[in-house]
Ligand SMILES: [Zn+2]
């Protein structure tokens with residue numbers, strides 16, 4: 001009987017231990033399962049986030065490419081009437097290809113639509129807005145993605161869009177060579193001394209001038225470097241990139257200007273050489289250094305803006 005009761009205690013304790021162990025096992029398995037499920041869930045959220053981030057950085061590249069294609073159209077001699085619309089159409093094509101790529105890579109269904117292409121408060125950046133919808137398994141997201149694309153490094157479309165290829169204007173060696181195109185344009189508009197602008201040149205690729213504030217152009221060597229490299233400058237009067245594509249020398253947006261450099265021994269009064277003056281505003285200036293064939297022709301307000309009011313005087 002003693003043995004029996006001892007045996008009972010052992011059996012009872014063992015049973016309790018086994019039950020406890022079983023409970024612990026069940027709890028552990030349940031916990032692991034819960035944690036795993038939870039991980040899968042947050043992983044798939046991370047997947048969406050990753051896809052959206054990846055898509056956004058692609059938008060910057062594709063947006064820029066879509067602008068560059070419209071620039072190429074201008075350089076091919078074709079007119080562009082509504083540049084934001086044209087850029088949107090190009091972008092939608094690129095996005096469709098991207099969406100197929102994502103379908104193959106991540107098995108996700110994406111649909112996208114370019115909503116707008118617009119100016120920003122910086123003339124060097126264009127803002128893209130795209131509506132993006134995604135569906136994978138049972139999960140869905142819908143988001144508007146915004147991204148800026150830089151226009152630095154693209155070609156200036158204005159000279160060709162404005163004067164047309166038929167004018168004889170040429171683009172090579174990273175420069176616009178006006179040949180007789182500008183003087184013909186000036187003659188047509190009854191502007192002073194059109195012969196001064198025969199063989200004028202201007203930078204082709206858009207580079208933001210580092211001499212900021214611009215009055216530093218009066219510092220020794222600064223203007224020479226600016227002209228050698230061919231920098232562009234912010235200007236409230238100059239036209240923005242989107243309007244340049246449409247051949248507008250002036251527009252209501254904050255834009256930029258570039259110097260059109262003449263190469264002439266003549267010292268006649270002629271158009272001030274900022275491109276918005278040559279193409280739209282049409283007021284005169286004078287050479288800042290009368291002895292220099294390559295001197296800029298500038299009016300007094302542009303001289304002030306660039307710190308060039310006393311330019312040429314110190315060399316005398
Ligand atoms: Zn400059």
Ligand SMILES: [Zn+2]
Nearest residue numbers: 240243251253
């Ligand atoms: Zn504009």
